[in-house]
Amino acid sequence: MKRVETISAIAGLVLLLIGILLIRHARLPMRSILVDVDGCHTPVTIIDPPNGLSAAGAAVFLHGLSANRRTMLYLASDFAGHGFRVYILDLPGHGDNRDEFTFARAGECAAITTESLAQAAAIDPPKTVLIGHSMGGDIAIRMADRIPVAATIAYSPGPMELRLPMPSNLLVFSAQYDPPPIRREARAIAATAGGNRTAPEDFSQDRAFELRDVPHAFHISWLFDRSSTRISEMWAMQALFPHASLETLALNLDLAKYGAAHLGTHRLTGCLIGVLGLALLFPMCVSAVAKAAGPALSGETDVAAAPPHPGATLALMEGAICSLAAVLVLAAFVPLKFLHLYSGEYLASLIVIAGILLLAFNWQTTKQNWSPRAASMFAASVLGFAIVLGFGAWLNWQITDVWMNAPRWWRFVVLLPFAWVFCLAEEVILGPLRVGKACVIRWAIFFGMRLELWLVCVLGYYFLGSGQALLGMLVFTLAAFSLLQRLATDALRARTGPTAASFFSAILAAWFIAAIFPLA
Numbered sequence: 001m002k003r004v005e006t007i008s009a010i011a012g013l014v015l016l017l018i019g020i021l022l023i024r025h026a027r028l029p030m031r032s033i034l035v036d037v038d039g040c041h042t043p044v045t046i047i048d049p050p051n052g053l054s055a056a057g058a059a060v061f062l063h064g065l066s067a068n069r070r071t072m073l074y075l076a077s078d079f080a081g082h083g084f085r086v087y088i089l090d091l092p093g094h095g096d097n098r099d100e101f102t103f104a105r106a107g108e109c110a111a112i113t114t115e116s117l118a119q120a121a122a123i124d125p126p127k128t129v130l131i132g133h134s135m136g137g138d139i140a141i142r143m144a145d146r147i148p149v150a151a152t153i154a155y156s157p158g159p160m161e162l163r164l165p166m167p168s169n170l171l172v173f174s175a176q177y178d179p180p181p182i183r184r185e186a187r188a189i190a191a192t193a194g195g196n197r198t199a200p201e202d203f204s205q206d207r208a209f210e211l212r213d214v215p216h217a218f219h220i221s222w223l224f225d226r227s228s229t230r231i232s233e234m235w236a237m238q239a240l241f242p243h244a245s246l247e248t249l250a251l252n253l254d255l256a257k258y259g260a261a262h263l264g265t266h267r268l269t270g271c272l273i274g275v276l277g278l279a280l281l282f283p284m285c286v287s288a289v290a291k292a293a294g295p296a297l298s299g300e301t302d303v304a305a306a307p308p309h310p311g312a313t314l315a316l317m318e319g320a321i322c323s324l325a326a327v328l329v330l331a332a333f334v335p336l337k338f339l340h341l342y343s344g345e346y347l348a349s350l351i352v353i354a355g356i357l358l359l360a361f362n363w364q365t366t367k368q369n370w371s372p373r374a375a376s377m378f379a380a381s382v383l384g385f386a387i388v389l390g391f392g393a394w395l396n397w398q399i400t401d402v403w404m405n406a407p408r409w410w411r412f413v414v415l416l417p418f419a420w421v422f423c424l425a426e427e428v429i430l431g432p433l434r435v436g437k438a439c440v441i442r443w444a445i446f447f448g449m450r451l452e453l454w455l456v457c458v459l460g461y462y463f464l465g466s467g468q469a470l471l472g473m474l475v476f477t478l479a480a481f482s483l484l485q486r487l488a489t490d491a492l493r494a495r496t497g498p499t500a501a502s503f504f505s506a507i508l509a510a511w512f513i514a515a516i517f518p519l520a
Contacts, residue, residue, distance in 0.1 A: 022270030064134030344517030
């Protein structure tokens with residue numbers, strides 16, 4: 001086992017090095033500024049075209065709800081590599097922006113910041129393209145009556161009340177697997193625009209419009225879809241140079257310097273390889289910290305000695321009952337509303353109420369599993385914060401902002417004990433690690449209970465008017481986090497027992513909620 005962990009760690013370090021080299025190879029001139037005007041404190045990343053490539057125009061990027069400017073780097077790097085000077089904004093409550101988030105405030109600050117850039121001659125609106133995803137697409141379209149830019153590109157724009165005038169030269173993307181309200185919104189925009197218009201004279205008259213329905217696409221796939229990026233760049237070039245032929249514009253894009261067609265791909269590949277490298281380092285790290293925890297509890301190495309826990313059917317029934325009860329309580333009031341995390345306060349309240357009820361249903365088993373040894377708790381804390389800092393730093397570098405600022409850190413501290421309640425209940429219900437068919441059943445119970453929590457959020461939105469649409473849209477993010485959280489927690493539980501493992505799991509859960517959801 002030790003030899004396997006050593007090989008894994010060496011491979012992880014090699015992959016980290018490869019990831020760094022790929023990212024550095026795709027590096028473009030980049031800097032960050034803070035635009036502080038009219039009460040908006042907007043962090044902005046500026047990416048210049050490669051040396052020797054003159055800027056054809058400017059592109060201003062607006063991210064979606066619960067995202068940040070780093071999630072737009074793949075798109076932005078491609079535009080910059082093809083000759084655009086790029087500006088990526090962190091909207092209020094997102095990323096490094098500490099301002100309070102509301103939809104109205106996000107739109108207002110986006111417009112104020114863009115106007116400030118124009119007044120400072122950083123951008124020239126007639127040579128500027130607005131590009132937004134989801135909420136950012138909604139905001140970009142709404143900015144039409146304040147900033148007359150050359151073109152607007154909206155990826156899966158969020159639902160809104162349409163109003164004229166329509167933006168100049170508007171391109172709208174709609175994904176096959178977008179949530180139904182967002183699909184309907186794209187069609188409503190097309191109906192308001194009066195159908196597709198893509199002739200050269202339409203671009204010269206600032207009236208071009210196209211709705212692109214993309215099969216097999218998801219709500220966030222635009223951020224990493226090279227073909228859609230290419231279409232967007234061509235649309236922007238047509239808006240800037242309406243009298244040039246499509247062949248000439250396409251040739252200019254293909255011949256752009258610095259290997260522009262591969263910049264985003266290299267950056268994304270390097271980021272993902274680095275994440276894999278960190279994952280391969282994890283086994284050695286968990287073994288190292290577990291040595292300080294001493295031997296595992298007998299119930300973790302000998303299934304027969306483990307405390308009893310509910311069977312699969314009973315566990316899923318209890319999970320469903322507790323989840324439904326929790327969402328009904330939240331229809332009356334949200335206990336953790338003081339956290340001021342948009343949708344995060346709702347999710348945290350949901351899991352703590354469900355966790356309390358699950359512990360009450362299994363009180364005797366909980367007491368038998370409770371074993372807070374100082375050494376094992378210390379090991380869980382060290383490993384948990386190592387993951388928060390290590391993965392947080394890497395992801396924050398290129399993929400998404402999960403490196404918490406001061407307002408998020410204090411929310412993390414407050415969230416931690418509440419998350420621990422739910423994570424302890426989960427460890428009690430799942431019981432010790434298994435092999436073979438029993439292992440498969442254990443995983444099925446885990447995902448079944450997590451699915452129940454997500455489904456009651458959806459039910460609360462449609463039938464109780466909770467307003468928590470974001471939790472429904474984050475289904476893939478929640479699923480991916482749940483999988484990784486379970487794998488890491490099981491690795492530690494085998495060495496330390498359920499109590500320390502639940503605390504480790506709670507650190508990850510509190511980090512996820514504090515880092516992902518907007519400050520409100």
